[in-house]
Amino acid sequence: xxxxxxxxxxxxxxxxxxxxxxxxxxxxxxxxxxxxxxxxxxxxxxxxxxxxxxxxxxxxxxxxxxxxxxxxxxxxxxxxxxxxxxxxxxxxxxxxxxxxxxxxxxxxxxxxxxxxxxxxxxxxxxxxxxxxxxxxxxxxxxxxxxxxxxxxxxxxxxxxxxxxxxxxxxxxxxxxxxxxxxxxxxxxxxxxxxxxxxxxxxxxxxxxxxxxxxxxxxxxxxxxxxxxxxxxxxxxxxxxxxxxxxxxxxxxxxxxxxxxxxxxxxxxxxxxxxxxxxxxxxxxxxxxxxxxxxxxxxxxxxxxxxxxxxxxxxxxxxxxxxxxxxxxxxxxxxxxxxxxxxxxxxxxxxxxxxxxxxxxxxxxxxxxxxxxxxxxxxxxxxxxxxxxxxxxxxxxxxxxxxxxxxxxxxxxxxxxxxxx
Numbered sequence: 001x002x003x004x005x006x007x008x009x010x011x012x013x014x015x016x017x018x019x020x021x022x023x024x025x026x027x028x029x030x031x032x033x034x035x036x037x038x039x040x041x042x043x044x045x046x047x048x049x050x051x052x053x054x055x056x057x058x059x060x061x062x063x064x065x066x067x068x069x070x071x072x073x074x075x076x077x078x079x080x081x082x083x084x085x086x087x088x089x090x091x092x093x094x095x096x097x098x099x100x101x102x103x104x105x106x107x108x109x110x111x112x113x114x115x116x117x118x119x120x121x122x123x124x125x126x127x128x129x130x131x132x133x134x135x136x137x138x139x140x141x142x143x144x145x146x147x148x149x150x151x152x153x154x155x156x157x158x159x160x161x162x163x164x165x166x167x168x169x170x171x172x173x174x175x176x177x178x179x180x181x182x183x184x185x186x187x188x189x190x191x192x193x194x195x196x197x198x199x200x201x202x203x204x205x206x207x208x209x210x211x212x213x214x215x216x217x218x219x220x221x222x223x224x225x226x227x228x229x230x231x232x233x234x235x236x237x238x239x240x241x242x243x244x245x246x247x248x249x250x251x252x253x254x255x256x257x258x259x260x261x262x263x264x265x266x267x268x269x270x271x272x273x274x275x276x277x278x279x280x281x282x283x284x285x286x287x288x289x290x291x292x293x294x295x296x297x298x299x300x301x302x303x304x305x306x307x308x309x310x311x312x313x314x315x316x317x318x319x320x321x322x323x324x325x326x327x328x329x330x331x332x333x334x335x336x337x338x339x340x341x342x343x344x345x346x347x348x349x350x351x352x353x354x355x356x357x358x359x360x361x362x363x364x365x366x367x368x369x370x371x372x373x374x375x376x377x378x379x380x381x382x383x384x385x386x387x388x389x390x391x392x393x394x395x396x397x398x399x400x401x402x403x404x405x406x407x408x409x410x411x412x413x414x415x416x417x418x419x420x
Contacts (some may be wrong), residue, residue: 001178008370009012009034013138016259020129021319024037024120025184025186025187025190026190027073027190027191027193027194028194029191029194029195029196029197029198030194031192031197032188032197033185033187033193033197034130034184035128035186036116036180037107037193037194037197038186039105039374040197040200041101041193041197041200041280042200043196043276043277043280044193044196044283044284046291047280047281047283047284047285047286047291048101048105048284050286050290050291051100051104051284051285051286051313051314051317051378052096052097052100052104053097053102054345055096055100055314055317055318055321055340055363056092056093056094056096056097056100056313057093057344057345058314058318058340058341058342059083059092059340059341059343059344060079060083060092060321060325060338060339060340060341061073061074061080061083061144061338061339061340061341062074062075062079062080062083062331062336062337062338062339063336063337063338064335064336064337065212065332065335065336065337068343069339070370073339074336077336078120078121078122078329079121079325079331079338081122081124082121082124084143085115086111086123086124087123087124087125087153087156089152090126095111095124096157097126098126098315099111099126099172100127100172102126102128103172103174104183104185104284105129105180105184105186106130106184106185106186106187107174107175107176107181107184107185107187107350108129108132108171108172108173108174108181108182108184109126109129109171109172109182110126110127110129110132110146110169110171111124111125111126111127111155111169111170111327112124112125112127112164112168112169112170113168113170114118114156114159114168115168116309121329123156123158124170125153126271127153131146131147131148131149132145132147132180133145133147134180135163136180141165141166141240142165142166143163143165143166143179144163144165144166144169144171145163145164146160146162146163146164146265149338161266161326164357170324170328171324172321172324173268174395185283185284189279189283192280192283193278193280193283194316195276195374196276196279196280199272199273217252220257222328226368244350246350257268258356277291277293281338285310285313286309286313287308288307289302289305289344290309291315303352306345306346307346310342310346314342315342318340321338321340322337322338322339323336324339326338353374353375357371357374361387362387362389363389363390364386364387364389366372366383366386367383367384367385367386367387368381368383370386390392
């Protein structure tokens with residue numbers, strides 16, 4: 001394929017639909033936004049980390065299409081082996097954490113699929129989205145130009161060309177305008193992230209000044225430029241920094257220090273920080289109570305809030321992962337599906353769980369051993385019997401005429417005794 005037959009997905013600061021080639025985009029604050037600087041905003045990092053770890057906690061399994069979750073998962077399939085060991089370095093948790101972090105930052109997550117001689121997948125090697133350039137051929141074929149960083153990645157990908165066909169790339173993409181690359185979160189939210197970075201730096205510089213507002217040195221005398229600069233440097237050396245708080249200044253040449261007072265904008269700094277936290281939470285789709293914002297937990301019912309978070313944020317993420325595994329490895333051709341178990345995220349308090357189990361057991365919805373398994377306890381003898389409530393008939397009794405205890409059913413071929 002000639003170079004002229006390839007179209008490069010370009011990027012500009014005004015077009016957040018594509019990945020930046022150099023990995024950085026400017027914000028209106030003048031600060032450069034990239035993966036590292038964005039993660040330097042602690043609220044943003046916390047939100048990305050919480051959501052990525054929650055997805056990584058939902059362990060994947062390979063199940064038959066339409067099969068119940070209680071069935072034993074398939075373990076001898078190549079994809080099922082990837083769920084246990086995606087590559088020689090990472091556990092599944094580490095792999096999913098890295099991939100979903102890339103997805104939340106860049107709207108795209110890439111992993112190179114390594115295959116054996118039979119074409120079966122044997123490893124998934126995640127790569128930084130900033131190192132990937134998507135290429136389009138005139139016939140509609142998609143290729144990924146993957147730059148190698150580090151000796152390990154070079155060794156793992158040494159058998160693959162620099163430009164890898166889409167069949168060998170596992171690609172998760174967010175909302176997209178061109179079907180090919182997802183919107184970069186830190187690209188479209190660069191100004192909000194830049195404001196949060198600026199506020200943090202402003203706060204740090206304020207502390208570097210001894211947490212005091214600036215002021216002026218006044219004198220009735222005329223000072224030369226050199227003298228003014230010398231006095232200013234001496235004053236800043238004496239006064240700036242937390243280590244200089246409380247030191248005594250000796251003024252000369254009739255100098256007087258007149259501090260400037262905090263204005264209304266300065267006094268609203270805390271409100272600006274709070275608004276920035278809310279903006280970062282919106283950017284990564286994490287509710288405020290997950291970020292430890294003071295007062296949020298007292299305003300809501302945590303169980304309901306966590307249920308809403310799982311339903312509206314985590315479940316769509318898991319659906320994306322499941323459908324991508326089915327699509328990329330043609331699992332539907334084998335009547336198989338990937339299932340990511342989200343139940344660990346909905347684990348209620350112990351008293352709530354016990355009452356729920358009790359209701360499920362006496363209502364005949366679960367056996368005792370099924371409930372014990374959810375708590376990690378060993379099974380009990382006779383605990384696999386599904387109980388029937390005492391005031392309910394056995395399953396099918398409305399058809400057979402048999403009560404719950406089996407009494408009253410006539411022998412086959414004889415008429416019931418009318419009782420005369």
